[in-house]
Amino acid sequence: MTRLRQVQIFTWLSEKGIRIEAPRWFIETSTGRSDASRIAHVCSTCPRTRTPLGEESTPMGFEEAAEQHLICETCLPQALDPSLEPEQAGRLLRELLGLQRTGMLIEHAASTFHAVNAKEYPALHAATVNDVLPHLRRELEKSVGHAIYEKARTSVSLALDAVVASLPYDEQSACNEAILLAARWRFVEFRQKDLFERKLKEHSDPVRELGTRLLESVRGPGQAHAIAERLVLEHAALAAELPSLGGILRSWADVLDEALNDTAPTYFAAGGLPLGLTSIPRTAIRWMVWHGVRAHHHHWGIGELPKVLLEYVAYSCRTSEMKGNVEIIDAPHEPLSSEAWLTAGALWKEHMNMRRDEVLYAHPGEAILAAARL
Numbered sequence: 001m002t003r004l005r006q007v008q009i010f011t012w013l014s015e016k017g018i019r020i021e022a023p024r025w026f027i028e029t030s031t032g033r034s035d036a037s038r039i040a041h042v043c044s045t046c047p048r049t050r051t052p053l054g055e056e057s058t059p060m061g062f063e064e065a066a067e068q069h070l071i072c073e074t075c076l077p078q079a080l081d082p083s084l085e086p087e088q089a090g091r092l093l094r095e096l097l098g099l100q101r102t103g104m105l106i107e108h109a110a111s112t113f114h115a116v117n118a119k120e121y122p123a124l125h126a127a128t129v130n131d132v133l134p135h136l137r138r139e140l141e142k143s144v145g146h147a148i149y150e151k152a153r154t155s156v157s158l159a160l161d162a163v164v165a166s167l168p169y170d171e172q173s174a175c176n177e178a179i180l181l182a183a184r185w186r187f188v189e190f191r192q193k194d195l196f197e198r199k200l201k202e203h204s205d206p207v208r209e210l211g212t213r214l215l216e217s218v219r220g221p222g223q224a225h226a227i228a229e230r231l232v233l234e235h236a237a238l239a240a241e242l243p244s245l246g247g248i249l250r251s252w253a254d255v256l257d258e259a260l261n262d263t264a265p266t267y268f269a270a271g272g273l274p275l276g277l278t279s280i281p282r283t284a285i286r287w288m289v290w291h292g293v294r295a296h297h298h299h300w301g302i303g304e305l306p307k308v309l310l311e312y313v314a315y316s317c318r319t320s321e322m323k324g325n326v327e328i329i330d331a332p333h334e335p336l337s338s339e340a341w342l343t344a345g346a347l348w349k350e351h352m353n354m355r356r357d358e359v360l361y362a363h364p365g366e367a368i369l370a371a372a373r374l
Contacts, residue, residue, distance in 0.1 A: 006071045007062035009093065010079070012100050016155040018148060023079050024057035025065050028072075040069040042082075048074040080148060095144045096152060102139040103156045105132065110163040116283040121181060123173035124284040130169040131287045136160055171291070175306075176220075178288050182312035183259035184215055190255050194248075203242045210235065210245075211252055221260040224253035263306035265333050268292065268314070269348070269364035270301045272324030285316045289326065294336070295345025300352065302345055302364050304333070329365040334372040344371035 010020050025040040028049055040060075044053045049072075062079075065071060077089035084092065108114035109129050118125035140157050144150070191211050195204055210231050217227045228249040232239055239245045270289060273296060292305035292313075305313065314326040336344065347367035354362040361367045 006073065006076065007066045009096055009100060010062045012103075013096070013148070013152060016152050018151050018155075020062075020080060020148075022059070022061045022065070023082075024059050025069070026053040026057050027069065028053055038069045039072050040065045041072045042075040042079045046072055046075040048072055081146070092144065092146055092149065095142065095149055098139070098142075099149065099152055099156055102136060103159065106136060106156065106160050106163060109136075110167070114282075117181065121177040121284070122167070123170060123177045124181070124287070126167035126169045127171075127174035127287040127291075128282065128284050129163060129167050131284075131290070133160075133164065174284075174287070175291065175309075178284065178291075178312075179260065179263060179306055179309050180219065182306075182309045183256060183262075185312050185315070186259040186308060187211075187215055187252070187256045191252060194252070198244075198248070200242070203238070206235075206238055207242070207245065207248060210238075210249060214249065214252060214256065218256055218260075221257060224257040224260075225250065228253040259308050262308040265304045265335075266307040266310050267302070267304050267329035267331055267333065267365060267368055268310055269327045269329060270303070270317075270324060271299060272317075273299045273301050283316070285313060288313050289317070289324065294338075294341035297345060297349045300349070302341070302348060302368060327364070329368070331365040331369055334369070336368070336372050340371040340374065343374060344368045347371060 010022075013020055023042045025042070026044045026046075028039040028041060028051060041049060041053060044055065044057070046053075060068070075086070077093040078084065078086060080089055080092055080096070109132050112118040112125065115125050115128045118128065137160075140153055140160065142153075144153075191208070195208060198204075200207055213231060214224065214227055218224045229246075232246045232249055235245070270293065273289065273293070288305070288309065292303040292310070293301040294303040295301065310326070310328055314328055317324045317326045344364075344367045347361045347370060348364045351359050351361040351367070352364075356362045361370065
């Protein structure tokens with residue numbers, strides 16, 4: 001821990017409107033193997049002192065003391081409240097550090113830098129905030145019983161309330177944005193392969209750029225072809241040099257439109273489901289997976305998602321921070337009630353550790369279909 005990190009909690013409290021008076025420091029000079037080091041203590045009777053400190057003390061602010069000296073971490077907590085016993089002061093400091101970390105998580109959750117894709121997909125940003133909200137609320141429910149902690153907790157709680165209010169969560173809007181994100185992913189994968197196969201040479205980069213403009217302009221099904229035609233008209237010079245431009249953009253519009261419409265519910269099984277808060281920065285992948293889960297047992301689950309979104313989730317789980325596994329189940333879809341999903345989950349749980357080629361319900365798809373037909 002750097003010296004300034006040692007006293008950072010006091011700066012943080014000050015930013016929250018909670019000013020802690022800096023103590024008069026008792027300075028201990030300790031001779032090590034190299035240079036002499038000076039250690040600043042809050043208490044003259046600190047049990048970690050190697051030599052008597054006497055009564056002489058020096059007034060300094062927290063940051064000034066940390067810049068000039070090593071800070072004794074044993075007695076530093078008592079700067080929070082000298083009336084507390086050392087053990088109580090240490091506990092208060094630990095709780096405040098945990099609260100400070102919660103405040104940092106709230107700031108990160110609200111940030112369009114830390115919540116990946118949040119700037120372009122505000123509904124998914126709200127979904128990410130909603131995803132971490134239960135954990136953050138639990139952290140703010142602790143009872144410490146000290147005025148400093150209560151004031152700081154109130155400040156952090158108000159910050160969380162402001163974030164939630166600024167990013168209202170709407171499940172359907174988030175799902176629509178997730179489908180758009182997935183359709184764009186499928187389009188980019190196709191475009192990369194298509195450009196390679198077409199071998200457009202010097203025209204490859206400008207055509208790629210038009211594909212990007214098409215991608216960024218389309219927000220829903222049925223829009224792609226009109227935008228593609230407009231791009232061809234706006235780039236008549238390029239179309240004259242490359243007569244196939246119109247055909248390329250129309251075929252790309254087909255791919256994008258088909259992806260946006262490829263939303264038939266599709267079953268999946270998942271392993272490695274994260275059950276608690278994962279780190280921020282983060283994407284909205286965790287929310288997407290849990291949005292589709294219908295029954296789960298610890299880290300295993302089964303569910304359904306729109307097909308294009310499920311393909312994107314399966315791909316992302318192999319390459320993202322979640323590091324889970326999502327298996328797309330190629331089986332005819334039938335609607336299941338909540339009770340049927342629980343039955344399917346129970347059937348799979350009972351047989352999941354058996355061989356799929358020997359036991360029918362060891363395959364999650366068979367368990368789902370069996371439950372659907374009960």
